[in-house]
Amino acid sequence: MDFALDEHHQAWVKEVREFLRAEFDVEAEEESRRRGGEASGPVLRKFRAKMAKRGWLALTWPVGYGGSGRTTFEQFLLMDEFAYWGAPAIDLTASAVAPTIMRFGTDAQKKRWLPAILSGEVECAIGYSEPDAGSDLASLRTSARRDGDVWVVNGEKLWNTGAEFATHEWLVVRTDPDAPKHKGLSVVMVPIDAPGVTVQPIVTWGGIRTNAVHFEDVRVDADALIGAENDGWRYVTTALDFERVSIGVTGGLRRLYDETLRTITSYEVDVRHGLAELSVKIENARLLNYRAAWMVDQGLMPNAEASMTKVVTTELQASLSAAVLELVDPTSFAAELARHLYRQAPYLRFGGGTNEIQRDIIAQRGLGLPRGASR
Ligand SMILES: Cc1cc2nc3c(=O)[nH]c(=O)nc-3n(C[C@H](O)[C@H](O)[C@H](O)COP(=O)(O)OP(=O)(O)OC[C@H]3O[C@@H](n4cnc5c(N)ncnc54)[C@H](O)[C@@H]3O)c2cc1C
Known part of the structure; x- marks a missing residue:
């Protein structure tokens, strides 16, 4: 091939x-x-x-x-x-939210949201995680209750990256508190400037900003609920699969590798072997990405495959940048790039679902293994 x-x-x-x-x-x-x-x-x-x-x-x-x-x-x-x-x-509005609306939104919702996303007029923050719902996302408690022609949203979301400049929240909420936890969820589009929405900054290491977002009796129109009521888990997991395909890109790693080769002056045997091994790993990550992207083009949804690209690439980012810092002059551009990628690596391992959870997905959905005994 x-x-x-x-x-x-x-x-x-x-x-x-x-x-x-x-x-x-x-x-x-x-x-x-x-x-x-x-x-x-x-x-x-x-x-x-x-x-x-x-x-x-x-x-x-x-x-x-x-x-x-x-x-x-x-x-x-x-x-x-x-x-x-x-x-x-x-951004995820165009690469994950919009394709999910194309699959599950009503015709009226496609007409309402897609042109506005296309023109840049609508930009979403992704509102999934909560203080007590991260890996176990389906435990989330933010709710939307129907009141005549509107939904009334109450709750708190955590780590809503980009909420400070987004126009809307792509928000997963509980609409049926009595249903099993995966079955009572829906997705609503909430304007960030709606009365009752408060955005509070959280600065993570490396200086990168994300946010906590509070919703207090926020009223949104009935059609802001995407697709069907209580079918939200399917939409969120689809959007997450689209998201994971884009987390695993290898370009930053290839640049670091190229800059490292440009910087290194001494090629002892262990340095050469180390570089050879890293190049194999980068190539491996690139090909996993090719497969996940190719699957989407075949009308398939990469699930375990998207998780594999995410695990491999984000873990390689940490090990590659650490290895480069051992090899190059600390004042070089390669070292500056390595420090940046090293600081970025932990949140990439968390974002879009942690790598432990990705391993669960690979084991269960990819390999057909049973769920762990402790769960
Ligand atoms: C910088 C940053 C930006 C983010 N941006 C967004 C965003 O825009 N929107 C959004 O909704 N979320 C966002 N997140 C949240 C991210 O998706 C969550 O942090 C992640 O899903 C983990 O949830 P948690 O933080 O509650 O950790 P927990 O779920 O409490 O996990 C803590 C640790 O326990 C491990 N763990 C948990 N359950 C299991 C298990 N069953 N098996 C093995 N190990 C397990 C996890 O892997 C992790 O290491 C962001 C996070 C960060 C750090």
Whole structure:
């Protein structure tokens, strides 16, 4: 089997690289690093607008929805190239929320949300985790109660990254408190500026900001509930699978490797062996990503496969950056990059579901193994 990129894909990577060369300068790279790869600062807001203008936020959306109709594999190639240069990825509103609305939303909801996401007018923070519901997400307690024509939302979400600049919360809530815990959940779109919503910053290590978001008697219209009432678990797990495909990109690791080779001056045997082993691991991670993206293009939903890419890439990020710091001059650019990737690695191992939970998914859904005896 030949895993090399064909001419069409090579031309696409070249186009993406030329765009980055023209639009993503040192100032943008520094802002991206400071903000943990989120397009939240003034320089990157402009960069994001240029991506939107090219249709690159909605790369894989069907043309009928105003997208570019490109494959998930092409989207992966773009995200990987972006990651190589430290540019912010296509955000989760376009890459996870929108495809989930396309699958499960009503026609009216598709008309309401998709064009607004496409134009950048709607941007979501992802409201899943709570103080007592992270890995065991289905234990969540934030609720939405029907009151005539509206839903009334109450509760607290934790780690809502990007809520400080988002327009809406893509919020999972309990709508049936009497149903089994996975069955009574729904997803609602809540405007961040609705009365009763409060956003409170939480700064994590490495200086990256996320938020706690409180909801007190927040009233949203009935149609803000996406798809069917109490079917929300399916929507959240689908959106999470889309999210995990995009967490595992390897571009940042390849750049670090290339910069390391440029920096190293002494090639003793153990250094050469170490570098060879790291290059095998990076290639392995890249091919796992190819498979997950290819599966989406075949109409399959990578589940265990998306979890595999996430585990392999995020753990490699920590071990690769630690290894590089042993090898290179601490004042070099490679060392600066390694320190940045090292600090970023722990939250990547948590974000989108922890790697322990991903291993559970691989064991149960990928390998068909039984659930652990203790659970
Ligand atoms: C920087 C950052 C940004 C985030 N952004 C968002 C966001 O935008 N939106 C959002 O909704 N969430 C977000 N999260 C939350 C993230 O998804 C959760 O932190 C994660 O799901 C883990 O939940 P928890 O923090 O409650 O940890 P817990 O679930 O309490 O887990 C604690 C530890 O126990 C382990 N553990 C738990 N259960 C098991 C088990 N069954 N088997 C083995 N080990 C287990 C976990 O792996 C972990 O190591 C973010 C988190 C961080 C750190």
